[in-house]
Amino acid sequence: MDIHKIMSGYTPGMENILNILHDLQDAHPMNYLPEHTLREVARYLNTTLSSVYGVIGYYTMLSTKPRARHIIRVCQSPVCHLMGTNTVVEALRKHLGVGLNEPTPDGLFWVELSECTGTCEVAPAIMIDREIYGDLSENAIGNIISMIREKSGKVKKEAGH
Numbered sequence: 748m749d750i751h752k753i754m755s756g757y758t759p760g761m762e763n764i765l766n767i768l769h770d771l772q773d774a775h776p777m778n779y780l781p782e783h784t785l786r787e788v789a790r791y792l793n794t795t796l797s798s799v800y801g802v803i804g805y806y807t808m809l810s811t812k813p814r815a816r817h818i819i820r821v822c823q824s825p826v827c828h829l830m831g832t833n834t835v836v837e838a839l840r841k842h843l844g845v846g847l848n849e850p851t852p853d854g855l856f857w858v859e860l861s862e863c864t865g866t867c868e869v870a871p872a873i874m875i876d877r878e879i880y881g882d883l884s885e886n887a888i889g890n891i892i893s894m895i896r897e898k899s900g901k902v903k904k905e906a907g908h
């Protein structure tokens with residue numbers, strides 16, 4: 748990924764740090780912010796590396812550890828919890844073969860818990876990257892995972908040609 752190209756889409760002010768960090772994280776195939784990237788961000792914004800880490804510390808959606816191409820966030824807040832957070836986590840475990848906070852062997856998925864995503868009316872809900880999926884059943888989860896796997900396969904093939 749071209750770090751400088753992404754950053755240059757924003758003026759170099761601290762008011763843009765969150766947008767810059769989100770865009771850089773989204774562009775990384777392992778969905779995280781390596782230290783060398785953060786050094787470039789600090790330089791671009793004319794601030795210190797520790798200030799950049801300070802911002803990241805406030806936002807659970809930002810990670811300094813490698814994860815996977817797609818991040819699945821399972822809402823664990825009260826409404827979803829009542830409607831079946833545990834069932835969703837179990838269904839994901841069944842379809843992906845991994846539990847929370849570990850990547851699938853193909854590097855495609857990472858599952859983590861999150862707070863309310865503001866879509867309680869379709870609880871239980873998950874967010875995959877920036878997309879919300881609600882009213883989930885085990886079958887629905889299987890279909891969503893298959894659809895994303897299929898899309899990723901197509902993108903890989905297209906990139907190979």
Ligand code: FES
Nearest residue numbers: 822824827863867
């Ligand atoms: S409680 Fe899960 S989306 Fe609000």
